[in-house]
Amino acid sequence: MIEFKAFQLHKAFTISEIMSFYYMEVASSFSFPPQRHDFWEMVYVDKGELQVETAAGMHRLPQGQIIFHEPQEYHVGKAIRNTAPNLVVLTFACDAACLSSLRGKIFQLNPGEREVLACLIREGTRVFNPPIDSPDIRYLERRDPAPFAGEQVICNYLEIFLILLLRRADPLPGEETAQSALPLLTRQDTGLDLINQVIRYLSQHTAERLSVEQLCQLFYTSRSYLMSAFKQRTQHSPMEYFNLLKIDRGKSLIRAGRQSLSQIAEQLSYRDLGSFSRQFKKITGMSPTEYRRLIKS
Structure with a gap:
């Protein structure tokens, strides 16, 4: 008889609380008021452009870029160039030390990262009522009925998304070469x-x-x-x-x-x-x- 030994899986961090989650379509006159808070915030520009000011200076975020604000970081933002941007804003609580690698970081998302973020947004529109892309949303409330394990799916997608960016912020030596050597999964050509x-x-x-x-x-x-x-x-x-x-x-x-x-x-x-x-x-x-x-x- 084959003997099996359980392998305890390690989690680098866990996210179990989010404070806000919006997909925002805003006017060209839009601006965030100056703010600080005791949780993380990420802002992704899906369309248009956004100007963000932090203690480190002024940042211009074009379409496809995301910025992270650590807890208690001063920040303010506004639309620029007369554009009416679409923004993803998500705030969450996590005190894991590994997230410090995201401090002050701005990323241009690659296709894989955008796909994970898109999955996260799609789940948010299904789990909360009103959905996160509704202009009426103010606070997060559970939809009843909601998809099975929807909140767990949101946590999983968010953690995967952050892990992808943390790996990019602090890559292992030779990791890119090793990844390129992995065999590709065979898939059917679907046009x-x-x-x-x-x-x-x-x-x-x-x-x-x-x-x-x-x-x-x-x-x-x-x-x-x-x-x-x-x-x-x-x-x-x-x-x-x-x-x-x-x-x-x-x-x-x-x-x-x-x-x-x-x-x-x-x-x-x-x-x-x-x-x-x-x-x-x-x-x-x-x-x-x-x-x-x-x-x-």
């Missing part, structure tokens, strides 16, 4: 490269009117394959996804505050303001006017 190209194209052409037929011609693929592969990748049809991108762009333009709603509708190639308003309300649950009023408040 992700094509779908990523289509997504990129849609993202860059929100000011136009497009159809599935045009996409098929542009990317030399059949309608049935594009519809199936796109749905598998995004959970949406190509045009549903395109409408989401258009409205997301519209929200950014509203927050920037430099154009009327009619001008925004025209810029996004809607037939008229009414068409834009109907699509906006269908996706967000509120009219463009209500959204603008909410942002200003």
